[in-house]
Each structure stands twice: as C-alpha cells, then as structure tokens.
Amino acid sequence: MWAAITKPFAWLFVWLYNLTGNYGVAILLFALAVNLILTPFQAKSKKGMMRQTRLQPKLQELQRRHEGNQQKLNEEMQKLYREEGVNPMSGCLWSLIPFPILIALYSVIRQPFSRMMFVADGVLDAVQTFFTENGWYTAPARADAYVEIKLANIMHEHWNQTVEHLQGLGLSTKELVNLDFNFLGINLGNVPWDTMKLIFAGTAAISFAVIGLALIPLISAALSWLGMKVANLSNPQTGVDKAAQSQMQTMNLMMPLMSLWFCFIMPAAMGVYWIGNSVFGMIRDFVLTKIYKKKLDEEDAERTAARQAREKELEERRLETERLRAEGKTEKNANTSKKKIQQNEKQRNAERSAAIAKEERAARREMLGIKDAEKPASQVGNRRYARGRAYVPDRFSNPENAEAATLAAAEESEGNVSIDETVAEEVLAPENAAEIVDAAEGNEQEKE
Numbered sequence: 001m002w003a004a005i006t007k008p009f010a011w012l013f014v015w016l017y018n019l020t021g022n023y024g025v026a027i028l029l030f031a032l033a034v035n036l037i038l039t040p041f042q043a044k045s046k047k048g049m050m051r052q053t054r055l056q057p058k059l060q061e062l063q064r065r066h067e068g069n070q071q072k073l074n075e076e077m078q079k080l081y082r083e084e085g086v087n088p089m090s091g092c093l094w095s096l097i098p099f100p101i102l103i104a105l106y107s108v109i110r111q112p113f114s115r116m117m118f119v120a121d122g123v124l125d126a127v128q129t130f131f132t133e134n135g136w137y138t139a140p141a142r143a144d145a146y147v148e149i150k151l152a153n154i155m156h157e158h159w160n161q162t163v164e165h166l167q168g169l170g171l172s173t174k175e176l177v178n179l180d181f182n183f184l185g186i187n188l189g190n191v192p193w194d195t196m197k198l199i200f201a202g203t204a205a206i207s208f209a210v211i212g213l214a215l216i217p218l219i220s221a222a223l224s225w226l227g228m229k230v231a232n233l234s235n236p237q238t239g240v241d242k243a244a245q246s247q248m249q250t251m252n253l254m255m256p257l258m259s260l261w262f263c264f265i266m267p268a269a270m271g272v273y274w275i276g277n278s279v280f281g282m283i284r285d286f287v288l289t290k291i292y293k294k295k296l297d298e299e300d301a302e303r304t305a306a307r308q309a310r311e312k313e314l315e316e317r318r319l320e321t322e323r324l325r326a327e328g329k330t331e332k333n334a335n336t337s338k339k340k341i342q343q344n345e346k347q348r349n350a351e352r353s354a355a356i357a358k359e360e361r362a363a364r365r366e367m368l369g370i371k372d373a374e375k376p377a378s379q380v381g382n383r384r385y386a387r388g389r390a391y392v393p394d395r396f397s398n399p400e401n402a403e404a405a406t407l408a409a410a411e412e413s414e415g416n417v418s419i420d421e422t423v424a425e426e427v428l429a430p431e432n433a434a435e436i437v438d439a440a441e442g443n444e445q446e447k448e
Contacts, residue, residue, distance in 0.1 A: 006104045010116045013108055014177060024183025027269055031276030034101055035284055046288045050296055051086045084303075098277075109269045110145065112152045117175045123166065127151055130165050134158075149189040149267060152179045181269070186212040188269040196264075216271035217263035223278035225256040231285050375420065376413065382420045389413035 012033060017026040058080060066073040081087070107115045113124045128151060131137035136154050144150070155162045156179055163173050181189035185208055192213040199210060229252070263271035376384055378391035385391070390410035395402040 005100075006107050006115050007118070009101065009104045010108050010118070013105075014116060017177065017179070021180075022183065023179065023181050023188055023269070024186075024272055027183075027188070027272045028276040030105070031273050032280055034098070035277065035280040038098065038101075039284060039288075042284065043288055043292075046285070047292050047296075048087060050289075050292050051084065054296065054300070055080065055084060055086060102273075105273060106266065106270060109149070109267055111148045112177070112179055113148045117177050119175045120172050123171050123173075123175075124148070124151070126166060126169055126171060127155065127162060130162065131155075131158075146189070146191065146267065149181070153181060153187070153189055156180050183272065184212065185209055186216075186268060188272060189267055191265065191267055192217055192271070193264045213268055216268050216275070217260050220263045220271045220274040220278070221256040221260035223275055223282075224259040225252065227278045227282045227285070228252045228255060230282050376409075378409075378413075379420060383418065384416070384420050385413060385418050 013030050016029045020026050062076045113119050131154050159178050166173050181187050195213050377393045378385050378387035380386035390406045392405040392409055
C-alpha cells in the first residue's frame with residue numbers, strides 16, 4: 001500500500017536525478033515540481049483564508065451582538081458564510097496536502113533501495129553481504145534507520161564491482177541507480193545531528209562539509225519563519241481577538257522550531273527539500289496574494305453593488321406601495337387566501353357600520369338635548385380616573401396652584417363611578433349601539 005503511494009514520487013525523483021546528475025539539484029527541482037502540482041490546491045486554500053480574513057470584522061460584530069447565545073451565533077455565522085460563499089474549512093483542508101508528500105519523500109530518501117529503486121528481492125541482502133565481506137561496511141549492533149543510505153553511498157564508491165558481483169549471482173541490476181549524495185561538497189545522506197555528535201566527541205574534524213550540514217537546519221528554520229511572516233504580512237488578520245492572535249504567534253514559533261529539529265535528526269537531503277519548498281512557497285504565496293486580492297476586491301465590489309441595487313429596488317417598491325395605498329389603488333395580492341380576504345372585508349364593513357351608527361347616535365342625542373358628561377383629564381379610554389382621582393395636568397408647569405388643584409380634583413371625583421359608560425357604548429357592535437340609543441330615547445320620552 002505504502003509502496004503504491006511512494007512510487008509516483010520515486011519515479012519523478014529518479015527521472016530528475018537522471019536528468020541533472022546531481023542529487024541536490026534533483027531535490028530542489030522535486031520541491032519546485034511539487035509546488036507547481038499543488039498550486040491549484042494551494043490557490044483554493046489561499047482564497048479561502050483571504051475570504052475568511054475579510055469576514056473577521058463581521059464575525060466580531062456577530063459575536064458582540066449575540067454574546068451569550070451560542071446557538072443564535074452559530075446560525076448567524078452559517079448564514080453569513082452562505083451569503084459570502086465561504087467554506088470555513090476550505091483554508092485548512094488544502095494546506096494539509098504537503099504533509100503526506102513530505103512523508104513519502106522522507107521514505108524515498110531514507111530507503112533508496114526499497115522505496116526509490118524498488119530492487120528485486122534478495123538484491124539488498126546480497127549488496128550488504130558483499131560490502132561486509134570486503135570490509136567496506138560493518139553492520140551496527142542495533143537497527144539503523146539509515147542503513148540503505150549508507151549502503152547506497154558505498155555502492156556509489158564501488159559501483160562497477162557491485163554490479164559485476166550481483167550479475168555474477170544472477171540478480172537483476174537494471175533497477176539500480178548510481179546515487180551520488182554529494183551537493184556543494186556536502187553529503188546529503190548524512191544526518192546533521194550524528195555529525196554534530198562526532199564533533200562534540202572529538203572524533204571528527206570541523207570542515208566545510210560539517211559546517212554546511214550544521215547550516216542546513218538553521219537556514220531551513222529561518223526560511224520557514226520568514227515564509228510565515230511574509231504570508232501574515234500579505235494577508236493581515238484584522239479584527240482577530242487576542243486568543244486567536246496568541247495561537248497564531250505560537251504557530252509562527254512552533255513551525256520553525258519543528259523544521260529545525262526535523263532537519264537536524266533526518267538526512268540533510270530533507271533539509272535541502274525544506275529550504276527549496278520554503279523559497280518556492282514564498283514566491284507562490286506572493287503571486288497568489290496579488291491575484292486573489294484583485295479578484296476578491298472585484299467580487300466584493302460586485303456583491304456590494306448588487307446588495308445596494310436590491311435595497312434600492314425594495315425601497316422604491318415600498319414607496320410605490322405607500323403611494324398607491326394612499327390613493328386607494330393598491331391591488332389585491334394574488335397570494336392572499338380567500339379566508340384572509342373575507343376577514344379583511346368583514347372588518348372594513350364593521351368599521352364602516354360602527355362609524356355610521358356613531359354618527360346617527362350623536363345626531364339623535366343632539367336632537368334630544370342629551371349632553372355627554374365632560375371627561376376628566378385623568379381619563380384613558382373608558383376608565384375615568386386611570387391617571388388618578390387627584391390628577392392635575394399642569395401640576396409641573398404651574399406648581400404654585402398644583403396643591404389646591406389636586407385637592408379640588410380629589411374632592412370633585414369623590415363618589416363618582418370610575419367607568420365612563422358612554423365610551424363603552426362606542427365600542428359596541430353597531431346593532432347593539434342602535435338598541436341602546438333607542439332605549440335612551442324611550443327613557444327621555446317617558447320623562448317628558
């Protein structure tokens with residue numbers, strides 16, 4: 001299963017090595033090829049992150065508005081994401097793709113016989129036995145993770161003898177690749193930390209190759225930090241809270257430290273790949289930022305223009321409806337149910353009947369000489385003393401007479417009923433109102 005995953009990368013790397021004849025250059029070209037292949041995916045990730053960054057002020061406003069109501073906040077955030085066409089996970093998913101490639105490349109570098117050349121069964125054992133018999137290699141006391149790199153180094157130094165020996169054993173040698181790990185005088189198959197330990201133990205001398213091995217992890221970490229710095233500067237996080245800023249700062253520190261550590265404990269070829277990947281990644285990030293900044297500005301302008309046009313259209317419709325309603329020219333809504341139409345018509349008929357009955361009753365009362373009782377200033381609806389029996393309207397504007405007026409109002413209201421029945425009559429149904437007026441007329445005639 002893992003061999004099927006690593007095979008495409010192994011074929012690409014072997015082809016680049018055969019093309020250039022230089023292990024280090026092949027590593028850098030491999031990093032370039034990977035960046036070019038991943039550019040469409042990284043473009044999606046970049047665009048998603050830039051969109052999310054632009055939404056930060058709106059998200060902050062939603063958090064402030066719905067503080068304490070997490071369910072409502074989540075609903076509004078999902079609505080905002082839908083309106084803006086943003087997938088919150090789009091920026092994260094695509095950025096994870098390089099890690100499987102990094103693991104596959106590590107496997108190819110660490111096991112050149114098994115994962116890069118895919119030699120036939122028995123070839124690796126025959127090579128190791130041959131080197132041991134000739135004193136070129138001594139098997140370690142414990143398992144060595146980089147034994148295949150060491151054997152590939154020895155095979156490069158004794159290439160012709162190795163090929164002849166394997167052919168003499170009847171083994172195929174067509175899969176073998178004469179790997180030369182040297183790049184700028186540095187053996188990229190060596191592990192920097194192992195070399196550092198030899199220096200500290202005094203068993204190895206300081207040389208250009210040793211200094212180069214030590215510099216590779218340092219350069220890798222520096223470029224990793226610089227790449228993240230450039231990405232943050234080109235895509236500033238506006239409106240991000242302190243907790244998120246703290247997490248970003250921690251990430252910006254942890255990633256370079258991880259690069260430093262891994263490049264020290266892995267073959268130097270991994271460090272060269274990491275350096276190339278950081279450089280090409282910064283270039284790619286710079287180009288994508290310029291492209292998507294322009295595109296997102298255009299999309300935001302179009303979205304804003306469409307929203308303003310929609311709001312203007314709705315406002316014009318509202319004003320037109322109000323004008324038609326004022327002129328009595330509004331059309332019936334075809335979607336209004338029959339029951340609703342009947343209810344509205346019934347209500348309008350009742351209002352008209354009540355208005356007519358009220359006018360007729362007022363005319364009859366005037367004809368009969370019936371005067372309505374004067375309403376006190378404290379009356380609200382049919383409650384004569386809703387504001388209090390001692391209510392005086394100008395008690396604040398006329399404080400000198402307020403006390404006397406309050407006492408007079410209280411004395412005048414003492415013993416009076418609190419409900420104004422004349423007001424109660426006005427809110428009755430039209431037929432009931434007519435009956436009451438007729439009754440009042442009959443009472444007046446009896447008194448006469």
